Amino acid sequence: MGAIGTVSALWPFFASLSPARDTIAAGAPIDVDVSTIKPGQQITVVWRGHPIFILHRTPDELKMLQEAKDTGLLRDPDSQQPQQPSYAANWHRSLKPEHLVLIGVCTHLGCIPRLEAAPGGDLGANWPGGYFCPCHGSKYDLAGRVFNGVPAPLNLPVPPYNYIKDNLMRVGENPPGINFEISEIEQI
């Protein structure tokens, strides 16, 4: 009885450290007009304090994602780890193939990877294009899938999102009928 009383009395103090109501409210979904993003272009928006990458992939880039020379080097090519909602657990890791939406936070230790879309270059002749994290050298492909042999353990996370109109994306809200919480992502 005393233990129940003690825990009940301490609970408010414990709970007060969890995100406050306005902090949660500030994490409400945001709308993004994706019609202005040209093929090959990426924009970064901020949601819940995280950078959200929205990349418009070209047909060539999409074709590369399915080729074995890319997928053979990946740690989790089929998105089996819970790093995305079910509707993004496909080869392009998105609702529409051309629009990639990622939480731009490296799964190693939380740095921000940068887009290195062009193949080759500084990252080696066999670099197929993707994301590179400058902190500890983690590499991801153009679907945010992590390559083998880098410190990051998991693919870049995909946040919940849907299209409320053809070119109007809402980040932070699932398509109707799907319940996916961001806390289900194994690691941001």
Place this chain on the structure above:
Amino acid sequence: MAAPVKQNKLIRWIDHRLPVFTLMEHELNEYPTPKNLNYWWNFGSLAGIMLVIMIFTGVFLAMAYTPQKDLAFDSVERIMREVNYGWLMRYIHMNGASFFFIVTYIHIFRGLYYGSYKTPRELLWMLGVVILLLMMATAFMGYVLPWGQMSYWGATVITNLFSAVPVVGNAIVTWLWGGFVVDNPTLNRFFALHYLLPFVIVGVVMLHLAALHQHGSNNPLGIDRKGPQDSIPFHPYYTIKDLFGLGVFLLFYAAFVFFWPNLLGDPANYIPANPLQTPPEIVPEWYFLPFYAILRSVPNKLLGVVMMFGSIFILFLLPWLDTSRVRSATFRPIYKWFFFVLIVDCVALGIVGAHRPEGIWVVIGRIATAYYYFHFLLMMPFVGWFERPRPLPTSISSAVLKGGGRLAGAGATMEKP
């Protein structure tokens, strides 16, 4: 109890109601201290003085600091440029953290060499490890307060360590942050805790001292005091010796404060925190580098976190991992060398921690991490069993005074042990 303090009427009146003078007399004047303590025994009192300096400067800094994410960085710059002597207080505090760790680490290695953790001083040692953990938490949260790039990203990386906990990891991290990223609520609570924890440390230091005074200081020979001929009163003998040591220490400390105030810090922390841009490399302050090296040497994330924290928690078990009954390494021919290898190992870990985990640094880091655990978990129990210690002197006096351990031996030629 002692006669002199009871002379003054007022003192006698107070002491009868609140025996502070009796206590001081008992713990300073009468407190018997081994007469052979060397300067390695100076670092405990230096750590205590550093704690006082940190609290004192910290309180004044808090009067000009603003724990709000849009104002924190500027308020620190205001302390540096506008507040009278603000620069001095900040540099004393900032470098004070480094020097607090320097004297504490030396204090710990002194205990390791002379076996100060052995019976009957196990709890004294364990309270010391608690103080070390509290110091680390305080230092980490203090480093976040200026809200520079390294503050922000250091906080991100370190709090993210808890995401390695299975199942509830992400929930713990969100709870620690009070938000979805390191943000204003995080800064607020870190400031509150950074102000609180030093006073908790003061409390544990009191317990540390109470445990110390129960059996008195260990000494370089590691043998118990046999009688009054082996000890001298703490005051004035060791107060004056410690004060001389303090003077020498302050010369080094002041040199850094006045001539190289930013040498031990990271220049990236003079860039305001930017949550959308990570600095090229995230490195902790120097005193955390060995632990950071252990973290990065382990390829598995959860295991890395466990081994990093384990490297400190293992010290709690030290009194039982060391099976030798001889305290001082002076008389332990094999352990002594392992002790020096451990120092080299810890320095190597520190150097590895300052480099990117690539190439040779990964190899060195893994070997050094393995050695660290080998030293405590395997070497200590086994060497204690098979090592044949050199014969111990019969008493502290007999080692100092030629030809016997009695006061009658006074006047004989002095000799170093």
